[in-house]
Amino acid sequence: MTSYFDVTLVLLSFNMSSKQSWDNLPDIAIIEVYSYLPDNDRLSMSLACKNWRRLFETPVLWRCRKVIFKGLVADEIARHEITFLRLFGRQLHKLSIGFTGLSFRTCRDLALAADTYLSHLMKRTDVHLDSISFEELNLERFWPFVLSRNKLITALCRLLRKQRTLKTINMISTRLTLIEGCRVLEALGRYSAGTTVEIIFLENVFRTSVIPYENIRYVNALNRFQAIRFLHINYKYLREDILRNLAKTLESKFEQLNIIIEGRLVGEVISSKAWKALHGKCPNLRIGIYIYTTALENDPLPTLVDGMKIQACYIFSWSDLSSRKEELGKILRHVGGTYASSLGTWDASGVLAMALGDNKLQQLVEEFQEIRATELVKSFRKTTIKQLQTKLELDLTVLKKTRNGFEVSV
Template sequence: MLFAVSSLNSGGSAAPGCDWARLPQELLLHIFQYLPLLDRAYASQVCRGWNQAFHMPELWRCFEFELNQPASSYLKATHPDLIKQIIKRHSNHLQYVSFKVDSSTESAEAACDILSQLVNCSLKTLGLISTARPSFMEVPKSHFISALTVVFVNSKSLSSLKIDDTPVDDPSLKVLVANNSDTLKLLKMSSCPHVSPAGILCVADQCHGLRELALNYHLLSDELLLALSSEKHVHLEHLRIDVVSENPGQHFHTIKKSSWDAMVRHSPKFNLVMYFFLYEEEFGPFFNDEIPVTHLYFGRSVSKEVLGRVGLHCPRLVELVVCANGLRPLDEELIRIAKHCTQLSAIGLGECEVSCSAFVEFVKMCGRRLSQLSIMEEVLIPDHKYSLDEIHWEVSKHLGRVWFPDMMPTW
């Protein structure tokens, strides 16, 4: 199609009997849907019919605003003239919208300015994405809340909301619930310091169709889990919890086992994803009782003792990633995990140590259900049974496929 556009603009002749300007609107719409925005804009200059097709509402239901400062970012940005045109002619057509901003406060404020003008649209999905540092947190809170409230009030069928790293607060969540409680299915709001446990509990109490939820651990409570487990609530599919330490020695509360049990009874197939970024001395409240975590990621060093508790109290574990452990071999801990975590199918080990014999035994116990096995070569310690040259053959035999440990790039 772009070849045809080029030919028409340069005075080239079209194929005999083919009038590109008379293509049916339905066909143009189908073609335009596969074109990048810039190519669609070029095509719209060919003739009046193609320009009309460029403005068809179906082409503007899904849009990503990319807001970057040229002086500080190499990423492409949505042209200001196009933004004005969208607000003027297509704001009431927008349904699936995201804002991708760079690290500058100016870009985040520009996103808020656009949101404030979307008074005639009813969004179904909204995503606010910071590509570097959380620039939305640098915007004056009142400006951000005012812009977000415009969307919450005018969108009566919002089903997906991703507002991680933003200054959203409890009152604005009440506005969200008041206007979209029947339709909201996905809410991601990790690192939102102005939201309280009571604020997120209000959402769970009213939005009975919520299926996916992501938040920080300080917002998690027994009351929240019980609300998500009520008879009125649909089965939860995905719960992500970020456990992040802001200061060394931070205290973390404990969630009762009975609350987790209620969650499992209500939603037996839900995924519980937990990301831990804690210092070793802060793990005291965790993994002392059974917890239904399915995907577990340790972003900082974690002790042998904690991993031992994981092996005893995480029977639903499917995926485990340990970025660092220290210099004490994890032989016993890995064997315990293989024995008790019978659904484990993926594991990744970074700065840890495991003897080759224990690792082979771990793989042997897990067998071919280990679909992902990412182990750095430096993790494996040769012993009297296996050398590094021999271990990949033994592991490959138990996995039923060729396997090699990962190697650190040398560049």
């Protein structure tokens, strides 16, 4: 695939003041320039000459579309996007939908505009989407108006039921109620998408207070998917019978399970036996865990049992960790000790390095040097990195200066 820098080199090789140079500019360079422009600028550029007009219709330029409905102009945006579908709908593969400017005054207009657009999209037989993404809708926080929200969910469900080529669905941070979330999952799983969807992002798809696995409707909806390769989901949305059903349905097709551990952990802990059974049925499965430091308020260690074959561990924080040093050290030591034989990537982020200090993290790196590729040393001082390199005989192939220190690839 041609990179931005490849095209830049081509452009720099031409004398831009020469008409002949512009005439001989490769199509791929013009297409790359088009790809960085908004619709209006693309249209203006297409009026320059017949060749640029021809390249304006290159299918790759119209594969992805981000539709953001904005407050008082939502209806105008819907009409604009419907026109886009008439012109380039057959080239559209990836669709992203979002909303801004939501208030009591605009919520009805936003819902009506979205319904108009989605209804038109649903009726078009020349549009074959393989990816749908919702731009962090967070309906719990931004859309408390029940009637208009219900209209939006109904329109989304109608669209999803009609999808026959969908491969990816991204619902991160949509924050739906239990009923809304089950409706959306059923709209996917009960119909054609249930046999085609391979990649699902369900992180924070429900409101913070919802414990979905207690509802049989949610369990049944999740069990309808037959082709999942990649699942990104909160730990609190899982339980043992869900894992058993996924293993029974997916078997060797199931390749990646990303688990989010954050906030208040409630409900049952999935046993080591259940994880071992999952790995037995799904031999190709790789597990990654994402631990947010909000989980430190409740001890997350009981969820990290030895039956999980974790290949990647990521730890994130957006707050001061000075009061959490003991808990962080305990988690890092537990993860490193329990999963040293399988762990391939360990990213503790620079924030943790600053919270624990070089000495503490250096001890951990020395203790768990079996890890094949670690970013645990991110933000170490250069002298500390050199000490590790000498002591552990590490092959530090990349040493890049970052804002907080040094980033190392092993």
